[in-house]
Amino acid sequence: MSPPTTVEWFGTATFRVRDAGLDLFFDAYLDRLPGLEPVGLSTPEVHKAEFVFVSHAHFDHLYGAEAIATRTGATVVCSPESAQLVVVTGGETVRCGPTTTVRVLPSLHSCLFAHSEVDTALPCLGDLDLSAQARAAKVADLFSLLASAPAPAGPALVAMNEQCSRHDGGQLAYLLVTTRGSMLVSGSAGYWRGIFDGLRPDVALLSLGGRPNVDGEPFQGSSAQYVLEQAQVLRPGRIAFCHHDPLFPGLPGTDVDAAAAALRAGGAPSEYFAFEYATPVTLFG
Secondary structure: OOOOEEEEEOOOOOEEEEEOOEEEEEOOOOOOOOOOOOOOOOHHHOOOOOEEEOOOOOHHHHOOHHHHHHHHOOEEEEOOOOOOOEEOOOOOEEEEEOOEEEEEEEOOOOOOOOOOOOEOOOOEOOOOOOOHHHHHHHHHHHHHHHHOOOOOHHHHHHHHHHHOOOOOOOOEEEEEEOOOOEEEEEOOOEEOHHHHOOOOOOEEEEEOOOOOEEOOEEOOEOHHHHHHHHHHHHOOOEEEEEOOOOOOOOOOOOEOHHHHHHHHOOOOOOEEOOOOEOOOEEEEO
């Protein structure tokens, strides 16, 4: 009997799925900024990978993809903004093996230009109808602030951004489909309702960092409410969170307790489970 399909989380929105003899990475941010907790795997320790699916071109998602591809010969699948081998923009299906495919879905990045709360129980309102220029200026200020941090984190971020981009390049989500089941990987807290509606994956890995973005505007409410709405749209069997751990030394991660409690409550549309770094979780089989 073939081994089960498993997924491991390596912090932020980086995952490794093992299915039907394949090692598939979703994002590649393993070698993180100095001062952050190790995630249990570094790029020199990756000896096998067939594909790397990059959600967008920011350093905390794209950085490491080239190193993994060089070491393993993996095919990198990503937007035109990223250094790429296979360019996708949404709507494509990538065949990874005889029984394994990944469907590319247009998605949305979290609203870096908008106010957000660390506690997922606290509502965020406003920041609507900002122009593209105003949004870009606020995001540029954020990246400049982080890059100006003292050594070693600030200079390390500058070096990472030389290989990546301050522009997300077009957020993508990925729907893994196997003979045993399906899994959605959404690497930033945003989505188009019309695209996610009716997907019904068996498992959904959903980002919970930053101000959620729904249909192009900041979500009006708490992140816990956002998760429940997204679960109602997707109707997955199980949900786990990502991108809630600390992103920059000295800054807290996202407190997911309220969002997790919302999914544990009676009548919730999906079952909740949590990851530990580098600990395989059985998906199917």
